[in-house]
Structure formats: C-alpha cells, structure tokens
Amino acid sequence: MTTADLLHPVLLHHIVNSLQWQGLRPLQEAAVEPLLAGEDTLLLAPTAGGKTEAAAFPLLSRMAAEGWSGTSVLYLCPLKALLNNLLPRWERYADWLGRRAALWHGDVTASRRRAILAARPDVLLTTPESLESMLVSRNVDHRAFFAGLRTVVVDEVHAFAGDDRGWHLLAVLERLTHLIGRPVQRIGLSATVGNPDRLLTWLQGSGAGVRAGRVIAPDLPVAATATAATPPPGEIELDFVGSLQNAATVLAALHSGEKRLVFCESRQAVEQLGSLLRERGITTFLSHASLSADERRRSEEAFAEARDCVIVSTSTLELGIDVGDLDRVIQIDAPSTVASFLQRLGRTGRRPGSIRNCLFLTRSGDALLEAAALLVLWGRGWVEPVIAPPEPRHIVAQQMLALCLQEHQVGNQNWPQWWNGLDPFGRSATPIIRHLIDQGYLDSDSDMLYIGPEAERRFGHRHFMGMTAVFVGAPEFTVLLGRDELGRVDPALLTEEVQGDRRLLLNGRSWRVTYIDWRRRRCFVEPAENGGKARWTTGGWAGLGFELSRAMREVLxxxxxxxxxxxxxxxxxxxxxxxxxxxxxxxGNVILRDRHGDDLRWWTWAGFRANATLAATLTEVVDPVQRFDDCQIRLRANLTRDEWRKLIADADQRLCLPEVNKKALDGLKFSEALPERLALATLASRLADLDGATAVLQGPTRFVQT
Known part of the structure; x- marks a missing residue:
C-alpha cells in the first residue's frame, strides 16, 4: 500500500484516469499523512511544484471521509488574479467528490455572493481582506457561515509574512477561531524561504507550541545559510546593455518565435519597455498594478494563448498565476531579493526536457553589480529569511475597530480573548485601546466598547471598506477611454506644465488627455500616436538589505x-x-578621505537599514546633512582616526533606532489612530537593522587617503 492509497478511492481514481497521472510528486506524497492527520504544515516547493494539489487532495479526502459540511476549507491568496486562476482546479477536484468550490473577493458580483450565502460551498477561495469584510458585514451571518470551518490554506504564505498583511492575516484567523470556538488546521504553501521552521511557527499563531506542525520540503534544500558545492541548476546569463532602448533592441533580436516574460522593477519601466518593443514590431502585452483588472486579464489571457510574444510585468506575475508555458524569463536590472529571483526563475523549465533560464539585462554599473551580488548569493544556496515587521501597533488599532464592527459591542476587559493570547494583540495593547477611546474612535458605556464618531468620520465611508486594507494606496487618477477603465496614473502627470497636448503612457500606448475630473479623480483620454509619459510615486523606504550589500562588496x-x-x-x-x-x-571596511580633505565616507556595504541605524547612533561623527545610502555613511570632514576609535568604542552597546520624519506617517495606514509617539516608534523599529549595525561595528575598519 502506497501513501497515495490513503486518499479517497474516488479521488484516486480521477487522479489516475482523469488527470492521467502515473503517481504523485514527492511533495504530494509527503503531504498526505500529516494533512489527513490534521497537522499544521508548511509545504515548500518551487513554482509549479504541485503545492495546490498537495493540499487539495488530502483535504478533500478527509472532507469526504469525515463528512464535513458547510464551508469547511478556506483557501487564502494574496492576489485576486491568483484566486481566479486557481478556482477551475478546485472546482474540478471538489466536483469529483460531489463537493463545491466558490470564489469571494471584491470583483465577485453581488448576485454571486448572495448565492454563496444561500448555499455555502465546501471550499471558499478568498483574500484575507475579503474574509474580514465578511466578518464585519451586516449581510453575512458569520457565525453560521463559518460554523463548519476545519482548515485554512494560505497560498504564497511568504508573500504575507514579510509585511503588515501577514499581521492582519494572523489577527483575522485568531478572531475566526475564537468565533467558532475551536482551532483550525493551518496549512501554508510557499516557495523556498530561508527560515521555514520560523515561518511555520509564525503561521500557527497562538497554536505554536500547542498544535503539531511540520515543514514538508522533499524537493528543496531550505537552509538559509546552505552553501552549495555547485550552483543550483539553470541556464542563467548576465549581460550589460546600458539603457532600456538597448534592452528593447536585444529583446527584439533574441529568441524569435518564443514566449518571453520580462520583469521590470518599476511600473514606469514596464510602460516604457512595452512601448519600445511595440515600436520594434514585437507582439507585446503588459501587466502591473496600475492597469485595470480587465486590462491585466486581457493581457494575461492573450499572452497565454500566443506563441511569439513578450509580456512585460512588475512583480504582479511573480506569484503562481498561470500565463501558459513560457520559454524565457528576462530580468531588467535585478530584483531586490534572492527569493524574488527564485520565483521568477521558476516560471520556466516546466516542460519535460526544458531547463530553467533567466537572462539579466542590466542598464547601469550599479545594476550590474547588484545583479552579480544576487547571483553570488543564489549560487551559494542562500535565501532571505521571511521575518514579520516588528511592532505592528497600527494593525492592533485596526483590529480593535474591526472587532467592534464585527460584534457591535465588545467587553472592555475581555477583548484580548478574541486573539487567543497572540502578541501583540493582548494586554500589551491596552495603551492603544485607551487612546482609541480618548480620541473618540471607540465609545465606552457600561463596560462595553463600540465604534465611535471619529472612526465613523475617518473610516465609515462605503460601509467601512477602507477598514479591511492595511496599506495606504498612493493617490492616483483613474484613466478612462469612454466608459472603459484603462488603469491609474500619478496625479503629477496631470498637474505638471506641458507644451501642447498632455499625453500619458499606459498599457504601452500613448493617450491624449481630453478632460480631467478633479473632484472624482478621473481623466478621460483618446488614443495618440506617441509622446506619452509614465510615472508613479513609490512609497516606503527604498534600499538593499545587509546580505545583498555585503555580497556587492565581495563582487568588487x-x-x-x-x-x-x-x-x-x-x-x-x-x-x-x-x-x-x-x-x-x-x-575590513574602509573610511576614505578624498585628496582635498573635505569629504570623509565610511564604506560599510551594510545596506540602507543598517546604515540608518549607525547614522542614528553615531551622531557625533556623522555629517548632519548628507548622511547615508545602502553602501556608505558620510562622516564629519574634520574627524580624526583617534576621535573615531574613541567614539565607536562602545557604540555596539548603545545602538539607537533611526529618526523618522513625521511626514512618513502618511504611509502607515491607521497611524492616526495611534498616539504619535507610538506611530513614530513603529516606523523607527522597521527602519532599523540592529544586527547589521552590530556586525559592522564589530568588524575591522581602516582609514584610507585617496
């Protein structure tokens, strides 16, 4: 008897006869027993490694064997497009056992949602934000709807865990388990990560150390510090082209007749490269977050069906959305992490006899150096650990308000029970709750807490829809061709002075602006021959990490x-x-004084966050105006070697968090619901890299004169 024989016989019959599989993949084999036993698990495999089936087959078998009823499986994804892509597979597998799967997110019609509420599906595919919308909606009897819940599957779990969406996800899952009165099995699906055990513990939330859990990764080496004797398999090439125009020329000349996926690191570069390729007669499609959902879907569907073509994308196509069988992946410049590169590399090599491949086309010396450093780390088998951002106080405030929406009233002493003891949503959040009451976000009466007038004023529009999203979106204008939405653009493109027509570049095409509706933040366009411009404002802190910056030093x-x-x-x-x-x-590190003696720089090669920490700690020696970047910190020009040694002698024992400008709070959603000092402390903790700063201080440093 094989492990596959533990699956439901009807399901096994269809795996053999309908799918015509000769057997399960190693990951799918290894997942059967722990998932049937109800264990929390983290399933790791490369892109297209069969993770969805590794979760679906045991869960559907268990559903049938144990007679689960109602919505018993939640399948959570970070992207609506990925959910749309996965629904047909789940529908097919569930139908084999007489079960149903359904989709619920912001693009699903109201009539379809009513049908789901009237006849609950066995498997519901949704996002964490839509799940919370269901919990707070007056149209959903959430206690009845989720009464039969047994298992939650989180796809692309690494994409959640590294930012605030992860804290939001964990908090909503804790509220859900408290609501139904029992824990649920948690299953994470992920590509390679550097700290799989820690990621599993994170996913388990309040159940960590209580519930059984294991990492399943038969196809991957997963140690973050593994050093491979030989680099991982793949056909990787690094080129220097000098400009986006030259990159377009190379792309037009190479791999004719093949399907190519090109990744760029900005929406602006996607638009510009798409336009350049079309000028060269290349069938080109585009995908990025500021294109409308319809435009992206049309591009992805057309690309999936075409052969000799290119699709140019930001990271929106990095995750497991199916765009057909690719021949090539091309990377313009370099992604910011090894993990991101592995996701992109995994888009190729899926056909029998093909291998994974990626061509880097770098446009500058900095980009070439960064790409070479990233590939050095990749060759060693190193992958970034996924670490949740520290001190998510703003998410605590958001969750308390969402809970009051969900329950209408919450006891002012028992609210921590809703998160089952998970930090930071416990008693340590009391100062935040007190601030919410003091500022009118919450009302308090007879030992009960309610949504207050300030929360109604700030977040109450459109039935508190903004309450479920934990990121601040940049203010953008919707671009319309007649009634069809093309996408969104930065308002600066509509306010800057221009000579003649105002023209935009969107979806790789030029458009002439015919009318701007300032009040409703819309602009209307018509096609133009050329001359369009693309621009988007990026939020947050740019910057490289410690390991990648150090690898750049090694390359030099x-x-x-x-x-x-x-x-x-x-x-x-x-x-x-x-x-x-x-x-x-x-x-060791270098402190370099120029020949004129008026410029002194400490070349740490430690990354933006470590240098920010060092600059905040060593205020006596750091230049107060031009301070630091990823690679160096500018010091006082008159600093001597003896002063330096004296001032840094104990610096690793007194590290400080970086200073944060109050204007940065605009990028921290719900920061207005926090005391300002706590909001600033949250941002400061996220800008710091104490370990990286310590490593620099404890290493040797030498003064050099040019």
Missing part, C-alpha cells in the same frame, strides 16, 4: 557569480572593480 573584491557573463558584462564589471577599488578592502 573579485567574487564572480556562477553564471555565464557576456563579454559586455565582463568588461563593465572589470571597469566597476577598477573604479571602486578604493572603496573596498579584504581586511
């Missing part, structure tokens, strides 16, 4: 990535090493 010192370098890339990399030779030394 001579480390080569284990990939093919074109002649252009090798020549430019040699030039970068020569020009920056004074900024690195094999014996």
């Amino acid at each position: 010192l001579g480390a080569d990535p284990p990939v093919k370098l074109t002649h252009r890339a090798a020549m430019r990399l040699a030039q970068e090493r020569e020009e920056r030779s004074a900024l690195v030394h094999p014996g």
